[in-house]
Amino acid sequence: MLKRRKLRLKIIINIFACLFLAAALLLTGGCWDRREIQDLSINTGLGIDRIYVDGKPQFLLSTLTVRPAGMQQGGGMGSGGAGQEDGCNDEVISSTGETIYDAVRNWNLRSSRQLYLSHTLVLVIGEEMAREGIGEVLEFARRHRDVRLSMHVVVCRGTARDALQAWSEFEANAAVEITKAIHQNLPRVAKAVEADLFRVTYDLVNPGIEPVVSRLVLFTPPEAGHPARQGDAAGSSATEGRGAQPQNKVYAVSGAAVFRGDRLVGWLEEEESQGLLFMTRKALGGIIPVAYDSRHRNASFHFRATKSSVKPVIEGNQIIFEVKVCGGGQLLEQKNALIDINERDIKKLEALINREVERRCLMAAAKSRKLEADVFGFGNCIHRTMPEYWKQIGGRWREIYPTVQVQVKADFLVEHTGLMSEPLEFR
Amino acid sequence: MPEHGRISSVQLFLLLYITEISTTFLIIPGVLAKEAGTDSWLVSLVPVTVYGLAVALVCVSLAGRFPNQVFTEYLPRVAGRWPGKILAAAYIFFFVHVAAVILSQGANYIHTAFLRETPLLAIELLLLSVAVYGVYLGIEVIARQNTLVFALFMFSLLLLVTFVLEHFSFKNLLPVLENGMFPVLKASALIISWRGEVFFILMLYPYLNRKQEALRTASGVVVFSGISQSAITLVATGVFGAALLPNMVFSIHELVRYISIGFLERMEVFIVVIWVAGLIVKLAIFIHAASTAAAHTLGLKNYRWFIVPATLAALVLSETIFRTSLQQHEFFTGMGRYYASIFQLLLPGLLLFTAVIRKRRDRAGAEKT
Numbered sequence: 001m002l003k004r005r006k007l008r009l010k011i012i013i014n015i016f017a018c019l020f021l022a023a024a025l026l027l028t029g030g031c032w033d034r035r036e037i038q039d040l041s042i043n044t045g046l047g048i049d050r051i052y053v054d055g056k057p058q059f060l061l062s063t064l065t066v067r068p069a070g071m072q073q074g075g076g077m078g079s080g081g082a083g084q085e086d087g088c089n090d091e092v093i094s095s096t097g098e099t100i101y102d103a104v105r106n107w108n109l110r111s112s113r114q115l116y117l118s119h120t121l122v123l124v125i126g127e128e129m130a131r132e133g134i135g136e137v138l139e140f141a142r143r144h145r146d147v148r149l150s151m152h153v154v155v156c157r158g159t160a161r162d163a164l165q166a167w168s169e170f171e172a173n174a175a176v177e178i179t180k181a182i183h184q185n186l187p188r189v190a191k192a193v194e195a196d197l198f199r200v201t202y203d204l205v206n207p208g209i210e211p212v213v214s215r216l217v218l219f220t221p222p223e224a225g226h227p228a229r230q231g232d233a234a235g236s237s238a239t240e241g242r243g244a245q246p247q248n249k250v251y252a253v254s255g256a257a258v259f260r261g262d263r264l265v266g267w268l269e270e271e272e273s274q275g276l277l278f279m280t281r282k283a284l285g286g287i288i289p290v291a292y293d294s295r296h297r298n299a300s301f302h303f304r305a306t307k308s309s310v311k312p313v314i315e316g317n318q319i320i321f322e323v324k325v326c327g328g329g330q331l332l333e334q335k336n337a338l339i340d341i342n343e344r345d346i347k348k349l350e351a352l353i354n355r356e357v358e359r360r361c362l363m364a365a366a367k368s369r370k371l372e373a374d375v376f377g378f379g380n381c382i383h384r385t386m387p388e389y390w391k392q393i394g395g396r397w398r399e400i401y402p403t404v405q406v407q408v409k410a411d412f413l414v415e416h417t418g419l420m421s422e423p424l425e426f427r
Numbered sequence: 428m429p430e431h432g433r434i435s436s437v438q439l440f441l442l443l444y445i446t447e448i449s450t451t452f453l454i455i456p457g458v459l460a461k462e463a464g465t466d467s468w469l470v471s472l473v474p475v476t477v478y479g480l481a482v483a484l485v486c487v488s489l490a491g492r493f494p495n496q497v498f499t500e501y502l503p504r505v506a507g508r509w510p511g512k513i514l515a516a517a518y519i520f521f522f523v524h525v526a527a528v529i530l531s532q533g534a535n536y537i538h539t540a541f542l543r544e545t546p547l548l549a550i551e552l553l554l555l556s557v558a559v560y561g562v563y564l565g566i567e568v569i570a571r572q573n574t575l576v577f578a579l580f581m582f583s584l585l586l587l588v589t590f591v592l593e594h595f596s597f598k599n600l601l602p603v604l605e606n607g608m609f610p611v612l613k614a615s616a617l618i619i620s621w622r623g624e625v626f627f628i629l630m631l632y633p634y635l636n637r638k639q640e641a642l643r644t645a646s647g648v649v650v651f652s653g654i655s656q657s658a659i660t661l662v663a664t665g666v667f668g669a670a671l672l673p674n675m676v677f678s679i680h681e682l683v684r685y686i687s688i689g690f691l692e693r694m695e696v697f698i699v700v701i702w703v704a705g706l707i708v709k710l711a712i713f714i715h716a717a718s719t720a721a722a723h724t725l726g727l728k729n730y731r732w733f734i735v736p737a738t739l740a741a742l743v744l745s746e747t748i749f750r751t752s753l754q755q756h757e758f759f760t761g762m763g764r765y766y767a768s769i770f771q772l773l774l775p776g777l778l779l780f781t782a783v784i785r786k787r788r789d790r791a792g793a794e795k796t
Contacts, residue, residue: 032545142674145540149685198667198685205670384601 041113042066044090045175047160048100048137049126059136060126061103062094062161063115064175090173092164100140118146121175123153123197124216126160130257130264138201138262149198152179155257155264156216166218166249174251181253182214190277190286191270193256204262208379208390208397212276215255215267220248260373260398268367268375275364278325278357279376279408281308287332290352292339299339301353303329303412310381314389320405321378325357330416334423341421346414357410365406374401432567434631436640441577442570443625443648446712448655449705450529451621452584453536453679453698455656456663458759460672462614465600467664467672471622471656474615479622479649482772486625487642489779490632492788498629499720501789505782514774515724521770522717523737526710527744528763530554531755533706534745536677539752541699551745554703555738558710562718562734566634569711576704583697584655587679588662590686590694595665617760618656620767625649626775630716676752714738 045064050057067089093111097103107115123141125134141147156163168174185192195203195213203211256268256276268276277283283306289297306327313320331339331349339345368375379397383390393400434442459467493501499518503511534550542550561569604611628645635641663678666685675681683695718733727733749755782788 032549033542145543149681150687198671202668202671205674206668207670384598387602387605 035114035116039114040116041111042116042119044119044173045122045124045164045178046117046120047092047094047124047126047164048129049159049161050129050132051096053096056098058096058098059100059103059129060094060096060159060161061100061107062092062124062164063107064090064092064164064173065115066090066173090175092161094161100136116146117144118148120147120151121179123151124160124163124178125153125155125213126163127155127157127264129160130155130259133262134200134259134264135204135262138197138204141197142201147197149196151197152182152214153195153197153200154178154182154214154216154253156218158218162249163216163218163251166251169221169250178216178251178253181251185214185253186277186282187284188286190283191255191274192253193268193273193276194282203377204259206377206380207394208374208381208383209377210261210373210375211259212256212268212375213259214253215257217252217254218249219252221250256375258368258371258373258375260371265373266367266371268364271360272364272367275357275360275362276368276375278306278410279308279310279323279361279364281306283327288353288356290349290356292334292349292352298335299331299349300333301329301349301412301414302332303327303353310376310378312378312382312385314386318403318405319382319400320407321376321381323361323406323408324411325361325408326411326413328413328415330418331414332418339423341417350412350414353412353414354410357412358408361408361410362406365408369402369404369406372398372402374398378404378406432565432570432634433636434567434570434634436635436637436644438570438574439628439631439635439641440644440648440651442573442631442708442712443627443645444652445573445577445580445705445708446627447621447624447648447652448580449702449709450532451618451656452659453677453702455618455678456660456667457672457675457678458617459614459660460664460669460678462617463610464605464669465602465664466604466611467614467669468600468657468661469604470611470614471618471660472653474612475619475622476649476653478615478619478772479625479653480646482623482775483625483628483642483645483649485772485775485779486629487632487645489775489782490629490641491638492779492782494638495633495789497633497719497723499723501787502778505778505785505787512724514778515720518770519717519720519724519737521767522713522720523740524744525767526713526717526737526741527749528755528758529706529709529713530741531745531749533702533710535752535755536680536702537699540677540680540695547750548746551742554706554710555742558707558714559734559738561707561711562715563731566631566715569708569715573708576701576708579704580701583701584659587683587686587694587697588659590688590691591662591666591682593688594685595662597665599665599668600661616764620764620771622649622652623767623771626771627712627716629775630719710741714741717741 041063043063043065047060047062047064049060049062051060052058093107095103095107095109097106104115123137125137129137141151142149164174166174168177171177171180182192182194186194192214193212195211200211200213203209254273255270256273257264258266258268274283274286283303285302285304288301288303290299290301291297292299304327306325308323308325311322311324313322339349365376374380374397379390379394379401383394455471456467459470463470490498493504499515502515502518505511506514530551531547533554534547537550538545538547561572625645625648628641632638632641659679663672663682666682667675667678672678680695680698683698684693686692686694714734714737715730717737719730721733721737722728722730749758
């Protein structure tokens with residue numbers, strides 16, 4: 001009898017326990033920190049500019065946010081008033097604030113949604129902001145719990161707000177386009193540097209290295225209505241299919257912005273950027289045109305996977321950096337060069353390639369010394385390999401850097417010649 | 428002995444290992460880089476391991492003299508009735524205090540990195556309630572559950588470290604010993620209190636089913652956690668460089684956030700999982716120790732009476748003296764460094780000395796095992 005009562009009690013307890021657990025399940029669906037998708041505005045690009053309001057410096061925050069799907073068929077308030085017909089699904093919304101976070105929260109003065117930065121792909125910094133210093137911007141981004149270290153940092157000419165409002169030509173979202181363009185750059189062109197948030201902060205806090213980030217250039221596409229395009233044999237689709245291209249500004253990622261400390265001090269042009277990439281082991285693929293037996297460039301060498309090594313040599317007060325760049329690739333184009341596959345011709349071609357690579361590297365070195373910004377991390381190299389010597393010169397590295405000598409020795413190997421062996425001989 | 432649980436040597440190993448690593452793995456590279464720079468991986472490998480081995484040796488010798496009793500049980504026999512009780516009270520306070528530290532540290536990470544709107548108290552209560560359930564069920568359950576936690580822990584950590592290796596660069600580990608050995612030793616003071624947690628063998632010794640393996644297990648834990656902490660630090664330093672690490676509050680969290688291999692991104696949730704899992708085990712061990720110690724000192728048979736008071740005390744402590752990250756920071760970089768060593772090495776050392784001099788040992792128990 002007692003046993004049965006006990007059993008019944010147990011059953012009742014179990015039922016209550018089940019009910020309690022079921023009730024507890026209701027609580028698991030939500031918490032204080034729920035961030036529902038309908039309350040968020042997903043941000044893909046972030047632009048930061050310096051503006052002056054009543055003479056006081058303020059930050060102008062421009063966000064490239066993804067437009068909610070339900071609104072896409074509706075009104076025509078796309079990015080730069082365009083977008084809809086182009087398949088663009090983003091729009092630029094800007095706000096100002098005395099600090100960056102102030103601007104982030106002021107963004108909500110005109111928006112019904114929370115700004116969600118977790119999907120931010122690219123941080124665009126306006127030229128003026130960059131010249132004043134990007135320290136605050138990086139500090140904000142590093143401290144924010146949503147912003148990722150792998151976010152790309154670019155500096156644009158003009159203001160970041162204008163840059164974000166430019167058109168994307170190939171992707172639905174402008175930030176995606178910039179990111180992909182940067183990703184494509186190193187293995188295919190190698191004429192613009194790549195820097196993510198981690199890289200930039202790393203270069204800023206480590207001694208003996210200065211940050212370089214990709215440069216974003218805006219331009220109006222020259223193609224539509226251009227005589228060259230209209231006369232083109234393959235231009236039928238351009239003229240008939242979609243009609244002329246709209247004359248909005250579009251992006252290009254080219255060259256590099258050079259910083260000294262956290263301040264922008266100048267730019268590296270495309271060939272200089274390539275030199276920088278060669279010397280820092282980042283060039284993964286691209287074309288080197290050479291002039292073979294001619295005054296004009298008439299052959300293209302396609303390099304892949306280059307390597308480099310830096311060796312500091314100290315002679316008295318003079319610091320010399322011996323840089324070796326080596327790599328391989330193939331000859332992909334020659335017009336009248338008449339390069340045969342024999343040892344003499346190939347060696348001669350290799351010598352020309354090496355000279356061109358060395359020229360690009362030295363151009364980069366000259367520019368960086370002119371800007372007094374050690375973008376190659378030469379000082380860092382001394383710090384790593386000769387810590388004792390670095391203790392003597394580390395404090396004065398920025399003054400010493402313009403006086404260092406850079407010697408570049410390139411060693412490239414022509415591995416293949418594409419699908420053809422001897423050049424075509426035109427009669 | 429108030430409890431009839433039995434744990435094996437492997438379980439003891441995993442228990443002591445998780446106790447140490449669960450709260451250190453997340454922050455250790457950042458903490459060490461501040462003092463030791465590029466050499467931080469050396470810190471946890473050499474000087475701290477030496478300290479840990481010393482603690483292990485002292486504690487196992489002390490516990491071996493009273494193999495069937497928990498530390499706080501034989502304290503009065505070694506030190507005398509009242510001094511023993513006072514020492515036991517100090518240890519109870521220490522356990523509760525450390526539980527409060529663990530709690531606030533654990534909740535703080537979740538609060539700052541993920542759930543910013545959720546009050547700390549809510550996170551702390553959730554963590555505590557699971558830990559308390561474990562304590563209620565006894566040490567054997569904690570040890571068994573910990574085996575699962577260990578597997579999860581090692582798997583996730585190895586996976587994440589492997590994924591981030593693509594960013595690893597040996598250059599970041601140079602120069603080696605730029606400023607000599609001194610910064611390395613100085614940095615070791617910051618983390619010795621965690622390695623010293625192997626002293627917990629004092630509280631776990633009587634539950635062991637093979638007591639003769641205790642020293643080997645304890646020193647194994649010390650060496651193994653030295654190697655794993657060193658590996659974590661090495662990877663973090665190799666990826667981020669020593670200059671960037673000191674500013675990172677949760678350096679491994681940042682490391683995992685940096686992973687991006689194809690579609691494999693946003694893997695920090697793994698960190699949360701192992702963080703919470705390890706934290707619960709650690710909390711459970713400390714609350715268990717506090718309540719067992721309290722039961723002995725006050726002469727009660729059942730330690731379960733003291734679970735709730737100990738838990739509440741830990742909660743209140745963590746809500747008052749470790750409310751802000753400034754308070755935590757001051758504790759860890761100030762007196763907190765040496766505070767734990769008193770309980771881990773100094774007091775057990777003195778007690779061992781006293782026990783040897785006064786020839787106190789549990790002879791009957793020693794022969795039985």
